[in-house]
Amino acid sequence: MGRKIVFTGGGSAGHVSVNLALIPLFLAEGWDVSYIGSKGGIEQQLTESIDGVRYYSISTGKLRRYFDWNNFKDPFRVVKGAFEAFRLIKTIKPDVVFSKGGFVSVPVILGSRMNKVPIVTHESDLSPGLANRLSLPFAKKVCTTFPETADQLPIGRAVYAGAVIRTELHKGIAANGRAFCGFTPRKPVILIMGGSLGSKKINESVRLSLDALLPRYQIVHLCGKGQMDGSIRRNGYVQFEYVTDELPDLLAATHFVVSRAGSNSIFEFLSLRKPMLLIPLSKEASRGDQIENAQSFEKQGFCKVLFEEELTADSLCDSIEKLDEMKGAYISRMEKSRLNNALDQLFSIIKEEAKG
Known part of the structure; x- marks a missing residue:
């Protein structure tokens, strides 16, 4: 048997x-x-x-x-x-x-x-x-x-x-990810995800930031179950509740990630060398584990951290801009990491x- x-x-x-x-x-x-x-x-x-x-x-x-x-x-x-x-x-x-x-x-x-x-x-x-x-x-x-x-x-x-690290995440094809979203290869892509259940505050801040972000970036927004806003239709902005089979292709097409700081996800972004803006769950909504994870990665130079208490449309745009300016340094440090x-x-x- x-x-x-x-x-x-x-x-x-x-x-x-x-x-x-x-x-x-x-x-x-x-x-x-x-x-x-x-x-x-x-x-x-x-x-x-x-x-x-x-x-x-x-x-x-x-x-x-x-x-x-x-x-x-x-x-x-x-x-x-x-x-x-x-x-x-x-x-x-x-x-x-x-x-x-x-x-x-x-x-x-x-x-x-x-x-x-x-x-x-x-x-x-x-x-x-x-x-x-x-x-x-x-x-x-x-x-x-x-x-x-x-x-x-x-x-x-x-x-x-x-x-x-899920091995299939390294098998994504960027062109397929862009095609899935209807994106062009001429503008960088930001993947935004607020965890499997989504985050109302992140979703609201992203939607209020679209006018400022869309001239420079294309945005894939994973909103969480029941949190899509069908009234928003903008070129370069697509929403999904969540994705499964398409995720490797989306990550291959992504230049920057805005995410919660769950350990599994951030190590996968590290393995893919994706500069990260991490918005950890606050201590009011968790035991503070995501804050510890984010601070550990920030100390190693792998990410920028924006605390949820400081999250607004303006602070989100400013943080993404700083992440973009320093992307080369973030990628360089990630490439030197000894990730097993x-x-x-x-x-x-x-x-x-x-x-x-």
Whole structure:
């Protein structure tokens, strides 16, 4: 009988992208691959159409850092999800469970522990997220993207692996990206993305900046689900809720990126040598992990940072102009970076724990 693996992780694209990079490797080696996530979550949208992957949904609760009446209900959902995951894993009988984090992973890890299945987790950000901190006592190995993260974890369980880069992102064709948007090769392209759920403030600032930006640039705006504005029709400006298959081509055509500061995304931009303007989630909306990520990249000279509290149409235009002026220096520093793709190492670690 072939070996089996269960993947989990979700709530945002960042908690799925590493899994999407790993799944083809396991399928190619003949593993039986299952994915446990939330019902209707982004992880379901991104994974259930992959040939050879079975998707299972369970109950889950969101781990909030603010008051919400659902905070009183969600612990019960997590417990319910843990027992659902326990039954699923008892039926699937995987050799190993791999968790990318996010609130959906907690009940899966609890269910895996109850079945005594080895667990490997992955932490993308500089400081461990809440879901991964809750999962830490049950994980055999915690793989990290930043070397500093290992210092915050128990000795013997933390493994610095580096950034996982989706190989398909390096296969994009710029001409195809421009054709997809109806762009000309004579003007530089800015790709703007506010995370998988979008950002109302970034979207508003971009739309207020179009008069100033469009004479010099062409703009691809990934707005997030339900956040497109169909009333805006301008030459050189296109909107999408999100893209999947077209992303490598769009990135190949892109000269500058304006983005949130999720770890997976910014390391991918680094690997593609794309000058970045990072607008990290504020501490009011997050635990501050994106601020740490952005400041780490800024310190290394890979990006310019614009804090959300300072974001306006004017500050956005000024920051893009400064990024353009310094693009050569940013690209030069990125080319000198010693970026290792952790995909093969992560693949090996998971298989080694499965043997155990």
